[in-house]
Amino acid sequence: MHASSYKNMDNFVDKYLSMFENKNLEIIDIGSQDVNGSYKPLFSNQNWHYCGCDIAVGKNVDIVLNNVYDWSNIESSSFDVVISGQAFEHIEYFWITIMEIARILKEGGLCCIIAPSGGVEHGYPVDCWRFYPSGFKALARYSGLELLEVYTQWNEQLYPDYDPAWKDTVLICQKPIMTMEQKQKFNLKNKISKSILTLNI
Template identity: 50%
Template sequence: MHQSSFLAMEKFISQYLDKNSILNILDIGSFDSNQKPFNYGLLFNEENWNYFGMDIREGPNVDVVVSDIYNWIEITDESYDVVVSGQAFEHMEFFWKSIVEIERILKPGGFCCIIAPSTGPVHRNPYDCYRFTAEGMNAMGKYAGMEVLEYYTQVSPIWNDSVLICKKLGSKNNLDLRLDYLEKKIDILLKEVKR
């Protein structure tokens, strides 16, 4: 993670989150291989906040490990108040699947903040697939059916990060949620059988 992403997340926190509220917060792509000074876990270190890092492998700053980056069957529906990501979406081949998962695991009224570069050098982890414009971020939030509160690109020396801030609207019908969840489990099981 780089400093401009860290600063954009600080701005999101100061404008949208209440330090007095009890919040469960999930950080997607939280693995911190270098234990850098710009780790989101430092920003969410408040008495009433419960920060969890999520990634596809165990390691520093990871509390939740998912077996498939596009189907988070390990995480129950509507279990987080806030979901953030600042070092993952440019590395996802099919990022639109993950934004739908974010919507699924957010509680109604919960916030999402995604930060991804619009410029900058290639940095594979293991892939480096995309650069995002502000309009692309807006489309991503709308695709997931969330209320887009803000989307912009901030100017910085290298990355020019694009930022998406969304809010989850009401909950889906419980039957629809269960069916979606079962379909995802079946997809994963079918992949395992084919191996």
């Protein structure tokens, strides 16, 4: 994990979670395996429960996903905060991942996703994508999440802590209160998105 990614997540905690210091929060980190650092120290508040989640057993991994795109071992609406950093560029079908993030978020819950807009190819095991604000805005719309903030750290003048190679893009969203009809439509959309992956063409 590069320093600017950690700083961006620190900024998210300071701006969006500091008012919940005395509230119990369930927080899950998607792609949490500690390869060269993790966000866990940022969520050490005694009232917060941090849970690391990844696709394989490893350091800082509490939950191993049963399926990369169908998180059946994580209940819907079970987390107050979902974070993910330096994972989305490695996810082949990230539009399904954002739907699962929206599914496991509680209504009113927050998510923060950080991914590079630049940088060299770094397969772990694959490196598929780079993200810009327009792309993250589209993901928010696709998943029904309300956009709170999105930015790319393009230059040092605007973002003193930016990394000139990776130029992080940051997405911060909130899950809205949903009607029963909206929940049914969301669940159907999520189910169809997953089922398409199993079609043999």
